[in-house]
Amino acid sequence: MNTPLHAYRASLLYFTNDPAFDEHATRWHSDGLLLVQDGKIRAAGDYAELSASLPPEAVTEDLRGKILCPGFIDTHVHYPQTDIIGSPAPGLLPWLDNYTFPAERRFQQPEHAAEVADFFLAELLRNGTTSAAVYCTVHPQSVDAFFAASHARNLRMVAGKCLMDRHAPDFLRDTAESGVRESEALIGRWHNKGRQHYAITVRFAPTSTHEQMKLAGELAAQYPDTYIQTHVAENTDEVKWVKELYPDARSYLDVYDGYGLMRQRALYAHCIWLDDQDRARMAATQSAATLCPTSNLFLGSGLFDFARADAARLPLSVATDVGGGTSFSMLQTMNELYKVARMGGTYLPAQRMFYLATLGGARALQLEGTIGSFTPGCDADFIVLDPQATPLLARRSATTENLEEQLFALAILGDDRAVAATYSAGVRVHQR
Incomplete structure (x- = not known):
């Protein structure tokens, strides 16, 4: 140049x-x-x-x-939830049903997806976030719209289509086969195109059948340099639900592990209700926890345990989790992260918070030396x-x-x- x-x-x-x-x-x-x-x-x-x-x-x-x-690195954020940030709900599951799923329905329209992607990226940049791991909707066109907008701006972004073939409205379901087929086509179109990277995106274990989880794990093995992103152990009601759906798994995290979804470049949002065996497994596989303090407080999900995570040397990064999260600002997210840590008996120095928002995010994405x-x-x-x-x-x-x-x-x-x-x-x- x-x-x-x-x-x-x-x-x-x-x-x-x-x-x-x-x-x-x-x-x-x-x-x-x-x-x-x-x-x-x-x-x-x-x-x-x-x-x-x-x-x-x-x-x-x-x-x-x-x-x-x-630049700040936001390792867990939902661009289709931009328009429902600050929506009231008594908990995670009713918030999904009443706000999230209806909002995501509109992303079957490419024009709507493109307009929201433009606003979302401008909002990230206004808040100093230069890279993010982004959830799109179940619709492939929502992914195309997002990557097209990011590629045009030459931003380094990670994103993927949600896989969800059950426990969601009919208008937001794929099938085990179609979801993975569409994901593979999107990998071919966008992964490593310029500064774009694809994430195999299991919405969360309750919204995927055993067959879809199995195929997602096979896709992750076939494309080892892609990312994996999902949610785990965010809310006690959710943890209980997963136990009912996957009674043979040792834990919620073990569900993903059983399908080959734990490895480098795997991003697990929340990680609140884990046990020490879960944390050791995340450290061993270098699967990264993406901490979402504003959404955890907003939805009443719980407090992340820094002491146990650090004892296990769990890879950590920080994320806004918009729209459950209440701000695109990583500075405001640090504010809440500090308070979550204090409530759990841990003191977080500012230098560590800035590390988690920069190099910590790069390490979670296995992009140290790049961003x-x-x-x-x-x-x-x-x-x-x-x-x-x-x-x-x-x-x-x-x-x-x-x-x-x-x-x-x-x-x-x-x-x-x-x-x-x-x-x-x-x-x-x-x-x-």
């Missing part, structure tokens, strides 16, 4: 590991320089060290007072955070005494207004 070298002067934040297990994981350059060329990170470091070697043709942007960090960091060679997906975005945030930022306090203020007080700009593959795709 040979585009000009771009140099951004600002404070830089990124991670090389999980700060919970590595005290040297945080990389912070208070006066830093980020070098970007041809959509990739070329270097990141102190301004004093890198500026002297800048070529005269470099395009320099002075963003002092701002913080650059890798989620400022390591040379990574995609130049990054955001510009403004600690003075609101009067209150500015006032609090003025009195912070160290990096942890500043990041904590952003996580607790920040929202979409704190995202001054979003860049994808080196191109500015949002400007506040």
